[in-house]
Amino acid sequence: METVLSYLKNNFNRFVDEFCEYLRFPSVSAQKEHKEDTAKCADWIANHCKNIGLDARVYKTNNHPIVIANTPFKDNKPRIIIYGHYDVQPPEPLELWASPPFSPRIADGKVYARGASDNKGQHLAHIKAVEAYLKSNVELPCNITFLIEGEEEVGSAELLKFLKENKKMLKCDVVMASDNGIPGLDYPGLTYALRGVAAMEIKVYGPSRDLHSGIYGGAVDNPAMVLCQILARLRDKNGKINIPGFYDDVRKLTSVERKSLARIPFNEREFKRFLVVPKLFGERGYSPIEQRTARPTIEINGITSGYQGEGSKTIIPSVASAKLTFRLVPDQDKDKILDIVFKHIKKICPPTVRIELIKGHSGDPYILNPDSPLCKAALTALKKAFNREPVLLREGGSIPIITDIKRILGVDTILAGLALPDDNAHSPNEKFDLRCFEIGMKISAILLQELGCALKK
Numbered sequence: 001m002e003t004v005l006s007y008l009k010n011n012f013n014r015f016v017d018e019f020c021e022y023l024r025f026p027s028v029s030a031q032k033e034h035k036e037d038t039a040k041c042a043d044w045i046a047n048h049c050k051n052i053g054l055d056a057r058v059y060k061t062n063n064h065p066i067v068i069a070n071t072p073f074k075d076n077k078p079r080i081i082i083y084g085h086y087d088v089q090p091p092e093p094l095e096l097w098a099s100p101p102f103s104p105r106i107a108d109g110k111v112y113a114r115g116a117s118d119n120k121g122q123h124l125a126h127i128k129a130v131e132a133y134l135k136s137n138v139e140l141p142c143n144i145t146f147l148i149e150g151e152e153e154v155g156s157a158e159l160l161k162f163l164k165e166n167k168k169m170l171k172c173d174v175v176m177a178s179d180n181g182i183p184g185l186d187y188p189g190l191t192y193a194l195r196g197v198a199a200m201e202i203k204v205y206g207p208s209r210d211l212h213s214g215i216y217g218g219a220v221d222n223p224a225m226v227l228c229q230i231l232a233r234l235r236d237k238n239g240k241i242n243i244p245g246f247y248d249d250v251r252k253l254t255s256v257e258r259k260s261l262a263r264i265p266f267n268e269r270e271f272k273r274f275l276v277v278p279k280l281f282g283e284r285g286y287s288p289i290e291q292r293t294a295r296p297t298i299e300i301n302g303i304t305s306g307y308q309g310e311g312s313k314t315i316i317p318s319v320a321s322a323k324l325t326f327r328l329v330p331d332q333d334k335d336k337i338l339d340i341v342f343k344h345i346k347k348i349c350p351p352t353v354r355i356e357l358i359k360g361h362s363g364d365p366y367i368l369n370p371d372s373p374l375c376k377a378a379l380t381a382l383k384k385a386f387n388r389e390p391v392l393l394r395e396g397g398s399i400p401i402i403t404d405i406k407r408i409l410g411v412d413t414i415l416a417g418l419a420l421p422d423d424n425a426h427s428p429n430e431k432f433d434l435r436c437f438e439i440g441m442k443i444s445a446i447l448l449q450e451l452g453c454a455l456k457k
Contacts, residue, residue: 001449007132008441015128015441016111016434018048020104022086022120023113029064029087029154038064038150041086045148052131054146061158064150071130071144078455079143080448081170083177083401083413084123085152088115089426096428109434116432117423122178123148125418125440132445141452145172149401152179155361156401163408173455174374175405176447178440180395180417183264185435188386188443189393190378191415193367195293196328197398198338199301199360202227202345203321204353210306210315221352223320224305231322233348234298239283239291241298243344246337251330251367253294260392261289274422293394297327323360327396334362363400368412377454378414381447385439393417414451416443 008015025041028034042058042065049056049069056069064087073079091101091114099105101114111121126146133140147170149159163170182189206223207216236242253261266289272280282291291297305320307313326337342357349355368375370392382390395415402413418440424430 001138001445003136004129004132004138004445005442007136008128008438008445011128011132012438015124016106016437019111019121019124019437020106020113022048022124023104023111023115024102025086026091026102027087027115027150028090029151030090035064038087042067042148042150045086049127049146052127053134054130056146059162061162063158066150066159066162067146067148069127069146069148071134071140073143077141077143078174078452079145079172080451080455081145081147081172081175081409082123082126083175083405084126084146084148084179085119085150086115086148087150087153088118088120089153091428093428098429101428101430106434110431111434111437112429112431114430116430117419118425118430119152119179121432121437122418122440125437126176126178126444129441129444129448132441133448141449142455144448145170152399152401155363156404159401160404160408163404167408170409172409172411174411174451175402175409175413176416176451177399177402177413178416178418179399180393180397180415181419181421181423182393182417183391184420185386185433185439186388187265188382188388188390189264189417190370190375190382190390191393191395191417192370192375193294193330193394194365194402194415195296195394195396195398196332196334196363196365196403197400198326198328198334198341198362199324200326200338200341201321201323201358201360202230203319203356203358204230204349205319205356206353207316207318210318213314213316216316220316221350222316223353224317226350226353227303227305227320227322230345230348231300231303234345239281241296243341245340246296249331249333249336250296253290257294257394258290261294261394262287263391264289264393292396294329296329296332299325299327301325325360327398328365330365330367332365334364338362361400363398364403366399366403366406366413368415372412373454373457374412374414374451377450378416378447381443381450382416384446385443414447416447418443 027041104113306317
């Protein structure tokens with residue numbers, strides 16, 4: 001292990017240069033104009049894996065490619081799949097970036113670029129750990145397969161098909177992923193639960209065209225007003241969702257879980273300052289950490305209607321729309337939730353308009369027994385890498401493919417995140433702390449040893 005860790009330390013500057021090269025690809029999976037860029041990015045990471053001694057292949061799909069890279073396999077060893085994604089969120093609004101989103105900037109020990117934290121830096125740390133084993137001629141304790149997709153930010157539809165079609169090829173003992181975060185460098189953490197997500201869009205149609213608000217106002221219902229009234233009825237002033245049956249299957253937090261979550265450092269004043277909000281808001285009866293990680297939510301992601309240009313235009317808009325997401329917790333089912341939401345919205349929609357409800361991407365919540373041998377192995381690795389006692393975490397975000405992996409491959413996923421709370425994932429000025437990059441490689445190198453031992457027992 002000392003030889004492996006020395007290799008990581010001695011080559012760190014080169015790793016940072018390669019990281020920046022990876023970040024220059026505008027691999028935005030949601031935007032068609034970047035399809036060629038995502039393909040080039042997949043080729044780059046596949047070639048990079050080949051150069052360090054892996055057998056790598058790019059699998060074409062109906063959308064963005066999937067990269068599979070294997071270490072030399074030995075029959076007597078367990079197999080670990082390490083998951084990551086090379087696609088990134090759209091960088092807009094561009095005017096809020098301090099530097100171009102695909103021109104990596106290093107300042108104060110941090111790399112600023114779209115995809116730095118989510119997810120290129122996190123899975124590259126694992127690749128570098130494996131490189132250290134191979135280049136140092138230190139025997140790997142496990143067979144390793146990297147599974148790096150290009151559609152995580154748009155729902156992983158092609159990877160879902162790939163898992164189903166290649167179930168035998170991907171047979172493994174456990175999956176490892178770093179697509180989440182930790183509370184801070186002083187508080188390493190292992191995530192044992194993820195919230196799920198269910199997305200939808202509401203469209204409210206009124207007159208066949210925009211109408212003069214003076215001539216027709218008062219006799220024709222306004223789709224924008226109707227939409228606002230519907231949305232306002234979906235949540236009460238205490239943060240509780242007003243949809244019958246929504247909480248029926250929610251698994252309650254145990255006293256042990258609440259105590260564990262209470263160990264996570266949280267300063268409300270600093271949190272408000274970071275978010276630039278005057279006051280926090282959340283479901284009454286739960287702490288901010290519980291609200292963000294272990295309780296279901298409803299959010300309006302976008303709302304559109306009528307004239308939005310300079311000055312005024314006195315109209316009744318013909319259509320209004322809103323995009324919503326629900327964050328779900330164990331044991332809520334994404335399909336059941338959308339069904340009861342659709343039923344409720346149709347019930348409260350007035351007959352003066354026509355409504356259309358459209359299902360979007362979705363993913364079920366995920367939970368892993370924190371007392372399992374694999375979790376204990378991961379906690380041991382975190383403690384060795386950070387020289388601190390790790391905390392158990394629940395993640396408020398969603399990684400839908402993790403539940404698909406469990407369902408299709410029948411294995412659990414160890415979520416050892418490396419991102420910090422202020423990394424601005426999905427926001428302007430996304431960053432990745434180079435200390436996290438460095439420690440992440442160390443965690444990965446140690447974790448492979450610990451998981452290898454746990455899987456052989």
